Amino acid sequence: MQDQSGTALDGARDLVESLCLLAERLTEGALASVMLLDGEGVLRLFAAPSVPEAARERLDGLRPGPESGSCGNAVLRNDSVFVSQTLRDPRWAGLRDLAEEFTLLACWSTPIRNSYGNVLGTFALSSFTERAPNREQVRLLESIAAVIADVLFQEERDGRDRCFAAALRAIDEGVVLTDAEQRVVYANPAFLRLSGYELADILGKNCRFLQGPDTDPATRQSLHDALAQGRVFHGDILNYRRDGTPFWNALNISPVRDAQGHITHFVSVQRDVTLSRRTEQELRLSAQAFETQEGILITDAQRRIVKVNQAFTRVTGYTLEEVRGLTPAILQSGNQDADFYEAMWREIEREGAWQGEIWNRRKNGEVYPEFLSITAVQD
Incomplete structure (x- = not known):
């Protein structure tokens, strides 16, 4: 692991501190660190934006x-x-004075x-009241x-993982x-652009936050059932962006299983x-309008017939074929x-x-009068 003074970690410090502040806002009355x-197995303080300086000095260099x-x-x-009770828990015996002084x-x-499950550090929330996390x-x-871990230790992943992560960012x-x-x-990033959310807004949330008042209940149930049963889901669902704008979302969700066949994750492509x-x-509305009571005939630019409606067939006796x-x-x-037709064209x-x-003349040879309206369609 690169030492925390390295440029790679220093460049990520602002983002990590922002994540700490986000956690503090969401938990209320807690300090994040x-x-x-x-390299010597000692914990060094990397980010603790709200922790008092005196407490920072005491925590830095903690030996597990x-x-x-x-x-x-x-x-x-x-x-x-x-x-939940640092003043009485034996695991805090070595830091009892710190807990008392700063009311932690x-x-x-x-x-x-890291990606191999090895411990590289800790993320902690310290509360000013005795409580257990919900x-x-x-x-x-x-x-x-x-x-x-994703922000700080990307360099520890092998080339395949880095390529995979880059592909996810690029698609x-x-x-x-x-x-x-x-x-x-x-x-x-593509999902964040699609939905209008920031990553910090959605971490830990169920994707139901995208659904809204007009999302079809039957589609919701079908999606819920597929995931509950560990099945693949394909379908369109009406979702809502962060600003409330509705959009149709084509979902493809697949379960990811471990070697024992247990579901560990779901991957959703949207x-x-x-x-x-x-x-x-x-197009459906146009098709409905096309099948009116009046005969309609469509030609290409060379005046070759490409489509007729049912009314045309009833009037003339000719089918499209x-x-x-x-x-x-x-x-x-x-x-x-x-001369009449030349003037018309x-x-x-x-x-x-x-007009x-x-x-x-109909297919059966019968001559009949009709009111004709021709309109040119421009590209």
Whole structure:
């Protein structure tokens, strides 16, 4: 591990201190701190933006041990340590005077680990009141410790992991990683752009925070059932951005299992499909409008027929298969001469439209009068 004076860690200090301040706001009445092991196995204070300077000096250089407080024990055990009464708990025997002097009456600490599970330091919250952490506070501790490890120790990952992380940052589709309880532990920049949230806003939260008043209950239930049963989910769901704007989200969620087959995470790939959904809706409306009681015929720029509606078939007797690729000349009755049609097309090219009465011929040879409206479609 690089010593904490190294440039890589110094460059991340501001971000880590911001995470500490976030944790303090979310827990109220607590001080956050990050301690990292140096090369001699001693905990050095890396970030503690709200801890008094005198207390910082006392904490820096803490050696892990059974009486060295919550952080020292967390490193010793490689496990979270939640002390609710520092003035009476034997694990704080070596730091009792510190707890009394600065009124640190409870302290919760969780290890910061590298990708191999080795302890590299601790993230802790010290409270001015005697209390144990609730479930949400435990999740907050674990989530922020994971993010701090991600920020500080990326250089310890092998090349494959670094390439994978770079790919997640580079792709345009939103990627969210949650734990087995569906709490967010990672989101790539594309998802943050898609949703409008900051990473600190969503860590530890269930992705249900994206749902809103018009989210379809049936889709919600289908999503819930798939994840509860450890199945893959594919589907579109109406979600809401941070500013309240609704958007259609195409979800692909897959469970990640360990060697024993237990679910450890869920990976979600998300894409904004609002525009395509809107286009589909407009196409459906256009299709409905196309099937009116009036005959409609569409040609390409070379006047070859590409589409007709059912009303056209009822009026003329021709189906689409019979007229596709032909020109409307198949309907000519002979009652109008070539000059009539030349003048009609000149007006269409000049004005973009033509209307008038005309005599046409049905498939069975019957001649009939009709009111014709032609409109040119520009690119």
